[in-house]
Amino acid sequence: EVFTSMADVENLVNKERQILDIFRLLIKAEQEKISAIQNYIEEFTETYDKQGVDPIKVVSHPVNAFLLVKHLSVDYGNLREYLKNDFIGAALEDIEKIRSSTRFPEEEDIKGAAEGFVRLQRTYKISTENFSSGLIPGIAPARPMTSFECHLIGHRLALEKHHLHAASWLEMALKKLKEGKETPKEQTKEIESLDWLQYSYHQLGNPYAALELSRKVKELDPNFPTVDSNVEFYTNMMKDMPENVLETVKSQPRPPVLTDHGGAYEALCRGEGILRPNVTKQLRCYYETYNNPVLRAQPVKIELAHVSPDIFVIHDVALVSQMERVKEVAMKHLQRATVVKPGSVGTEFAKIRISKSAFLDEPADPVIATVNKRIAQVTNFDMKHAEHLQVANYGIGGHYNAHYDFFRNPNDPNTKQIEEHKGDRIATLLMYMTDVEAGGATTFPSINVTLFPQKGSAAFWYNLYRDGKGDVRTLHEGCPVLAGNKWVSNKWIREVGQHVFRPCALFKDSPNITDF
Numbered sequence: 001e002v003f004t005s006m007a008d009v010e011n012l013v014n015k016e017r018q019i020l021d022i023f024r025l026l027i028k029a030e031q032e033k034i035s036a037i038q039n040y041i042e043e044f045t046e047t048y049d050k051q052g053v054d055p056i057k058v059v060s061h062p063v064n065a066f067l068l069v070k071h072l073s074v075d076y077g078n079l080r081e082y083l084k085n086d087f088i089g090a091a092l093e094d095i096e097k098i099r100s101s102t103r104f105p106e107e108e109d110i111k112g113a114a115e116g117f118v119r120l121q122r123t124y125k126i127s128t129e130n131f132s133s134g135l136i137p138g139i140a141p142a143r144p145m146t147s148f149e150c151h152l153i154g155h156r157l158a159l160e161k162h163h164l165h166a167a168s169w170l171e172m173a174l175k176k177l178k179e180g181k182e183t184p185k186e187q188t189k190e191i192e193s194l195d196w197l198q199y200s201y202h203q204l205g206n207p208y209a210a211l212e213l214s215r216k217v218k219e220l221d222p223n224f225p226t227v228d229s230n231v232e233f234y235t236n237m238m239k240d241m242p243e244n245v246l247e248t249v250k251s252q253p254r255p256p257v258l259t260d261h262g263g264a265y266e267a268l269c270r271g272e273g274i275l276r277p278n279v280t281k282q283l284r285c286y287y288e289t290y291n292n293p294v295l296r297a298q299p300v301k302i303e304l305a306h307v308s309p310d311i312f313v314i315h316d317v318a319l320v321s322q323m324e325r326v327k328e329v330a331m332k333h334l335q336r337a338t339v340v341k342p343g344s345v346g347t348e349f350a351k352i353r354i355s356k357s358a359f360l361d362e363p364a365d366p367v368i369a370t371v372n373k374r375i376a377q378v379t380n381f382d383m384k385h386a387e388h389l390q391v392a393n394y395g396i397g398g399h400y401n402a403h404y405d406f407f408r409n410p411n412d413p414n415t416k417q418i419e420e421h422k423g424d425r426i427a428t429l430l431m432y433m434t435d436v437e438a439g440g441a442t443t444f445p446s447i448n449v450t451l452f453p454q455k456g457s458a459a460f461w462y463n464l465y466r467d468g469k470g471d472v473r474t475l476h477e478g479c480p481v482l483a484g485n486k487w488v489s490n491k492w493i494r495e496v497g498q499h500v501f502r503p504c505a506l507f508k509d510s511p512n513i514t515d516f
């Protein structure tokens, strides 16, 4: 869960800093202990181990005799008491205090990271070779991952049944091990990588590779659990295969080729969508005042990113200082994001939305009212019946699967939301509160639109047709964050009270779609 938001990651970095400080102090304290022992030794040797002098003679001097007594009684006594200080125990206790004040990453978080890696590799076409070398196009390189770190990812992916990527990462662990550039501490137990790898290849329908790897396992440790039965199993499996099938199996490449770069949705995240010419020719930028005298001096800058449905990008919605304040306030309220449960009432945690979010009402901080007012100004909608501002923060790999913002699905019990609130969500304003270093676009898969976050700008669109039906063309997705930190604010505007600004049509303008 640590990966769910960048705010958590930043917090962890600070905690880790505190832990390092404790360790630095510990090293200093332990070094002082060592020096005290050294002093004790030196004091004796300096007095009694003088070159060429008989120690018995030395002690025959009354002062030296006194010094010997003092050394063994007072000095040793002091040293003993000092050495009894358990600096290590105290340091570990302090560290545990820090750990218990925050949720620290656990095994489960390795899973989150591993699954995030797969998502990023698929969406942004990154090979395991490049990924594990810390090389991601367009951003500063990270330190290369070690064999052990690749093993951790591969092992986790095998457990989660992502066998193609698991095999790719485990092969990388073995390759790095073979290159032999690593310290023993960084090395995996080769046998573990081999054994998980044979399992993944088996799951991928490649008993040939599985057999080869199992034989290596047996070579390293003839008593390795289940290795004998595995060798037998794969041998028999291949015996039963028709010649041509066996040939295809044998010719499968190792490491496996990660050809799965997803489909059209992933391509859109990479910005590869192409708008139809009849759409592009209608796109434009313009200044808008809505005949509002306040805006005459400084009209709203609007970019039309798509027509029918219209997708607008509104620039300069909020000031940097306002956005920073909103994030600061939100930070205290962030919760792992939930989504509306399909087919039942209520919300649930779901993989499809990996971020943390919070609804902020106006009493939370004066900045919220300011931002709400500004949103009313730039959209010309009444905010009286809008939902509270929802602020969300995505971590690395964080994303939000394709969805609609409206509820009006006749089959969905959550339609109840419509009555409780003031109608359905007529429009969405999605404000970007950070520039995202790489990835993290908002895409509209039905209409081939990709919007890359621009700090202070907002996407704006109508979710409903004029006759009130949900517009399925507004399907949209938050692409995985590849690098950086993504903060957004959602303002969902409800139907009630908007008659003046976007009157209902007396005609039916939605197509006949009931199934979505």
Ligand SMILES: O=C(O)CCC(=O)C(=O)O
Binding pocket: 392, 400, 405, 430, 440, 441, 442, 443, 476, 477, 478, 479, 488, 490
């Ligand atoms: O983060 C994004 O780009 C999309 C977010 C979104 O669609 C939502 O929160 O409803």
Ligand SMILES: [Fe+2]
Binding pocket: 403, 404, 405, 476
């Ligand atoms: Fe949305």
